[in-house]
Amino acid sequence: xxxxxxxxxxxxxxxxxxxxxxxxxxIPSSLLxxxxxxxxxxxxxxxxxxxxxxxxxxxxxxxxxIFPSVxxxxxxxxxxxxxxxxxxxxxxxxxMYYRSPGLPTRVYYYNLTPLIDNQGVVESVMLIxxxxxxxxxxxxxxxxxxxxxxxxxxxxxxxxxxxDPKGMILTWxxxxxxxxxxxxxxxxSKPLTTICADTHKATLVSIIEGLSRxxxxxxxxxxxxxxxxxxxxxxxxxxxxxxxAQAVVGIVGVGQDLAERRELESQLFHSAKLASLGVMxxxxxxxxxxxxxxxxAAAQLLLEYPENETLRKECAQKIYSGIxxxxxxxxxxxxxxxxxxxxxxxxxxxDAVMETLTLIEKQLVLMRIEIxxxxxxxxxxxxxxxxxxxxxxxxxxxxxxxxMPDGGTLTLTTAxxxxxxxxxxxxxxxxxxxxxxxxxxxxxxxxxMPVGKGTGLGLSITYSIIKHHEGAILVESAxxxxxxxxxxxxxxxx
Amino acid sequence: xxxxPRVLIVDDEVDMCWALENILMxxxxxxxxxxxxxxxLELIQQxxxxxxLLFLDVKLPDIDGLKFxxxxxxxxxKIKIIIITGYYYRDSDPVQQGLANxxxxxxxxxxxxxxxxxxxxxxxxxxx
Ligand SMILES: Nc1ncnc2c1ncn2[C@@H]1O[C@H](COP(=O)(O)OP(=O)(O)O)[C@@H](O)[C@H]1O
Ligand SMILES: [Mg+2]
Numbered sequence: 001x002x003x004x005x006x007x008x009x010x011x012x013x014x015x016x017x018x019x020x021x022x023x024x025x026x027i028p029s030s031l032l033x034x035x036x037x038x039x040x041x042x043x044x045x046x047x048x049x050x051x052x053x054x055x056x057x058x059x060x061x062x063x064x065x066i067f068p069s070v071x072x073x074x075x076x077x078x079x080x081x082x083x084x085x086x087x088x089x090x091x092x093x094x095x096m097y098y099r100s101p102g103l104p105t106r107v108y109y110y111n112l113t114p115l116i117d118n119q120g121v122v123e124s125v126m127l128i129x130x131x132x133x134x135x136x137x138x139x140x141x142x143x144x145x146x147x148x149x150x151x152x153x154x155x156x157x158x159x160x161x162x163x164d165p166k167g168m169i170l171t172w173x174x175x176x177x178x179x180x181x182x183x184x185x186x187x188x189s190k191p192l193t194t195i196c197a198d199t200h201k202a203t204l205v206s207i208i209e210g211l212s213r214x215x216x217x218x219x220x221x222x223x224x225x226x227x228x229x230x231x232x233x234x235x236x237x238x239x240x241x242x243x244x245a246q247a248v249v250g251i252v253g254v255g256q257d258l259a260e261r262r263e264l265e266s267q268l269f270h271s272a273k274l275a276s277l278g279v280m281x282x283x284x285x286x287x288x289x290x291x292x293x294x295x296x297a298a299a300q301l302l303l304e305y306p307e308n309e310t311l312r313k314e315c316a317q318k319i320y321s322g323i324x325x326x327x328x329x330x331x332x333x334x335x336x337x338x339x340x341x342x343x344x345x346x347x348x349x350x351d352a353v354m355e356t357l358t359l360i361e362k363q364l365v366l367m368r369i370e371i372x373x374x375x376x377x378x379x380x381x382x383x384x385x386x387x388x389x390x391x392x393x394x395x396x397x398x399x400x401x402x403x404m405p406d407g408g409t410l411t412l413t414t415a416x417x418x419x420x421x422x423x424x425x426x427x428x429x430x431x432x433x434x435x436x437x438x439x440x441x442x443x444x445x446x447x448x449m450p451v452g453k454g455t456g457l458g459l460s461i462t463y464s465i466i467k468h469h470e471g472a473i474l475v476e477s478a479x480x481x482x483x484x485x486x487x488x489x490x491x492x493x494x
Numbered sequence: 495x496x497x498x499p500r501v502l503i504v505d506d507e508v509d510m511c512w513a514l515e516n517i518l519m520x521x522x523x524x525x526x527x528x529x530x531x532x533x534x535l536e537l538i539q540q541x542x543x544x545x546x547l548l549f550l551d552v553k554l555p556d557i558d559g560l561k562f563x564x565x566x567x568x569x570x571x572k573i574k575i576i577i578i579t580g581y582y583y584r585d586s587d588p589v590q591q592g593l594a595n596x597x598x599x600x601x602x603x604x605x606x607x608x609x610x611x612x613x614x615x616x617x618x619x620x621x622x
Contacts (some may be wrong), residue, residue: 285580285581286553286579286580286581288580289580289581289603289604289605290507290510290580290604291509292580292604292605293510293513293580293604293605293606294507294509294510294512294513295605296605296606296607297510297513297514297517297605297606297608298513300517300607300608301513301516301517301520301608304520304608305520311516314512314516318509318512318513321509322509365555366553366554366555368555368556
């Protein structure tokens with residue numbers, strides 16, 4: 001402002017002007033005032049700071065000199081200012097991306113406001129710019145999070161559904177559609193009980209009543225009736241959605257397809273079984289080829305010397321026993337690879353241990369591993385899936401053998417544990433497990449064996465088999481002395 | 495007519511010893527059998543001058559058959575060794591390396607043909 005102008009002003013005008021300047025410099029917005037020639041009359045402090053200009057570089061300059069041409073082009077700012085001068089109508093609510101040299105892009109929200117003089121003529125136009133960079137980036141983040149959440153819900157393997165407080169379905173994700181056979185549209189605003197097995201409808205109704213009173217529910221198994229009428233076991237967990245005032249506004253239900261999980265589990269058990277078979281393959285070849293070799297030699301002797309009476313008898317005998325032995329080994333193998341039937345039967349764990357041992361005993365003897373048996377002859381029968389248990393035991397044998405490459409002693413002990421459980425202990429005199437590894441041995445794929453030899457799955461499968469039987473597995477080990485694994489199994493499944 | 499060589503059979507399977515013994519006996523060989531490494535070594539120490547052929551299983555309960563073969567090679571180099579096992583394939587590494595490095599003289603996989611036994615003996619210990 002030039003001093004001559006200042007002198008011509010009356011006192012109140014001067015006061016008013018000072019007030020304006022003060023306000024201009026205080027407000028957190030950037031502000032520019034343009035005259036009819038689109039030249040800057042006033043630029044406030046905020047604008048100068050943000051644009052890194054001096055007042056001298058700004059005041060009196062044309063709008064085209066103030067903003068970079070890209071911005072001028074896409075905002076058509078000069079044209080808009082001109083329109084405000086002509087129409088006396090402000091232009092509000094637009095976004096502008098502005099980047100001053102050497103600074104990151106900022107987003108502004110800008111307004112054009114006409115300042116009208118006593119004659120109703122637009123004297124100048126004020127450009128107010130608010131820096132909304134932060135709000136915009138927050139808005140972007142919220143959108144991203146929303147998209148992300150939606151993606152998670154849609155790609156989840158489990159049913160995810162939201163219900164209103166009365167239990168009416170609001171959303172129904174992909175997994176829910178796949179498992180139930182109903183698409184979202186068919187179920188919108190219908191009660192969740194629509195897809196519930198008849199026998200569980202009453203339970204579900206009371207669960208939803210409880211939920212509306214604030215009671216959450218976890219892991220409850222309910223039958224889901226699919227569109228084709230099939231019943232699938234689902235493990236449901238329900239949680240409440242509340243608003244800021246803590247009022248219940250909805251219910252979220254997450255349901256896991258137990259049939260699917262059980263199927264996966266049994267597949268895993270099965271493939272691990274095959275993996276341990278692979279480990280034993282060498283030993284098995286030997287086991288079967290020996291009786292085959294004997295039978296075959298005897299048969300050839302018989303052919304070559306048919307008239308030798310005593311030899312003939314002996315040969316027939318050897319052929320017979322050789323074949324019997326080979327088929328016994330095959331029988332054991334078949335029993336072992338038979339998929340789990342998912343049936344618990346009364347099992348004598350001594351038998352389970354001994355049957356497993358027959359699969360691998362020869363190999364252990366060849367490795368000069370002595371086997372000591374301390375089996376409790378009065379051990380109570382337990383409820384188990386015997387095949388799975390045998391698989392767990394086989395892993396114990398294989399691991400013990402691997403820990404004793406130069407031979408040693410493996411002690412097998414079975415005992416009653418008070419009243420309600422049995423204990424099976426595999427104690428070896430092998431290399432032991434270092435304290436840093438002991439926490440990792442049950443992790444899938446953890447192995448200290450050379451590549452191609454160990455799978456690192458043995459103990460993790462054993463662990464899940466024992467868990468499947470509601471039992472526990474404990475390990476005690478001393479490096480250089482040996483390791484003892486104790487499996488504890490309940491007599492009755494709960 | 496020169497005497498057929500004396501043969502020692504070491505296999506932990508009694509019935510396998512029986513089969514090999516009969517095959518070789520009926521061919522006119524004199525045979526001895528042992529079902530463990532220890533027993534086999536004792537027999538060699540007693541009779542070594544007379545034994546010229548050893549049929550050896552590689553998986554023995556008390557000693558690794560290949561180590562056994564190595565020992566015999568060192569101390570009784572005149573004895574020819576034929577490995578006879580169901581554990582390895584003919585083209586597996588231990589067998590190929592063993593043959594290449596002269597750790598043993600022949601290999602027979604179980605189950606075998608009697609003719610294989612005859613021809614293997616014939617190649618490594620031809621009858622005079
Ligand atoms: N009886 C044992 N003695 C010493 N180490 C053991 C024994 N059992 C398991 N381990 C350790 O636990 C690791 C994991 O075992 P496991 O899950 O059966 O996989 P893998 O046998 O294929 O390595 C083994 O590599 C070994 O280091
Ligand atoms: Mg293992």
